[in-house]
Amino acid sequence: MLDVIILGSGPAGLTAAIYCGRANKSTLVLAGDSLGGQTAEIAKLENYPGWAGSGMELIQFMKKQAESFNAKVEFTSATDIKFNDDGTFTVVCDNGKKLDTKSVILATGARARRLEIDGAREFFGKGVSYCATCDGFFYSGKDVLVMGGGNSALNDALYLSDIAKNVKIVYRKSEFFRAEAVLRDRVAAKENIECLFNTDLKSISAKPDSDKLIATTLNDEQIECDGIFVAIGHEANTDYLTESIKRDDLGRIAPDVLPNGMFVAGDVESNIKMQIATAVGTGCSAAMDAIAYLNSRN
Ligand SMILES: Cc1cc2nc3c(=O)[nH]c(=O)nc-3n(C[C@H](O)[C@H](O)[C@H](O)COP(=O)(O)OP(=O)(O)OC[C@H]3O[C@@H](n4cnc5c(N)ncnc54)[C@H](O)[C@@H]3O)c2cc1C
Structure with missing residues (x-):
């Protein structure tokens, strides 16, 4: 015992x-x-x-x-x-x-909370990741999305911005209310990070005849990218x-x-x-x- x-x-x-x-x-x-x-x-x-x-x-x-x-x-x-x-x-x-x-x-x-939208499971490990520090390396010089608006999402975006060409953060609220000020400031200072507020993804699909993904937002905007990093809690x-x-x-x-x-x-x-x-x-x-x-x- x-x-x-x-x-x-x-x-x-x-x-x-x-x-x-x-x-x-x-x-x-x-x-x-x-x-x-x-x-x-x-x-x-x-x-x-x-x-x-x-x-x-x-x-x-x-x-x-x-x-x-x-x-x-x-x-x-x-x-x-x-x-x-x-x-x-x-x-x-x-x-x-x-x-x-x-x-x-x-x-x-x-x-990490899993993303439950069309394509999220299908492309897990094939472009959709829950760990920027584990998988970021594979996106050197590429375009990536980060989903979320808390400390983890902003940390992921900053980490990826040193590896990827461009990083877009997709967040459903109008500001990063939940993230620490120091992270918000660092994100704002990064030229290759763009923040898309007041929107969310509704599906992920493959771009025909390419390795790229298409992320479709709630207002039907289609964003082409190489990887999607999910940090939603x-x-x-x-x-x-x-x-x-x-x-x-x-x-x-x-x-x-x-x-x-x-x-x-x-x-x-x-x-x-x-x-x-x-x-x-x-x-x-x-x-x-x-x-x-x-x-x-x-
Ligand atoms: C990408 C990332 C970046 C982060 N950055 C920071 C940071 O910069 N600063 C900071 O302070 N915090 C950071 N955090 C948060 C921090 O890592 C966590 O708050 C901390 O690790 C929590 O510690 P824990 O011991 O409670 O649980 P965890 O670290 O989650 O460990 C849980 C353990 O339980 C084990 N386990 C699960 N189920 C079972 C089971 N059934 N039986 C036995 N074992 C089980 C797991 O294998 C694991 O060993 C980060 C987290 C992530 C994911």
Whole structure:
């Protein structure tokens, strides 16, 4: 029986692992199918205090730090959590393992919200992407669209503007209300970024006899481009939880709906700002609550 199983190897989960390991609690991190979650996608991380480098470098550092306190990391995902009569939990994994634990920290983060218009699925991986830092490289000297108007969309547009020839941002509102001022200013200063406000895409199709895509807007304007990067928000990764745990409309969980011994941290927690600094803060907080809970049980 483990003291704590942490679901997720993003900054929230790894921070929780550092705290739990350092408190001498037997700690296992279920990393999911890849290490680092969304942070691993960040090519240049500029706003996490004390860090200058990529997101993946930060994650590798955090993992080593957690392992130095005997936390273990396994690459598997939870598919179910069973509540046992004695107040413990059994975590069922996609590799068939069933792991018993006295407490669980949910730090499974979020994923990009999928675009549900004609052509979006068909052209996924063939021009439609959800990760500018992963796929931007393929659009060197080309024309791309970015869909969305929050920090992620503007960051993607800035990243792509250094690689692509032209970047058009398509946003359904009249201004980038939700984005940070520093990003809005940088976008405005870029000569190869054009902002199309008050519009949205209704379909994506292939341009006949070419590798190009045609993005059709709500007012039937056809925009020719080589790639479309979608940054329209996130949904929490909580499919492994039973219906009995209440979630908000983004699938996120409030700490006060969880049973004793279960804690939540990072982007999967409702009402937090989705940033590394908050993931780290809530990871620390969830771990300290878990440690206090474990000490009170013993
Ligand atoms: C492209 C991009 C750029 C960003 N840029 C910045 C930035 O510049 N600054 C900033 O502060 N933030 C940035 N963010 C946001 C930041 O990355 C997130 O807020 C942060 O990673 C959230 O951390 P987390 O640990 O809560 O979740 P995540 O990073 O989402 O990690 C979730 C983890 O859970 C795992 N998982 C999922 N389901 C399961 C399961 N069933 N079982 C076990 N494990 C599971 C995943 O594999 C992953 O390891 C960016 C995000 C993206 C996508």
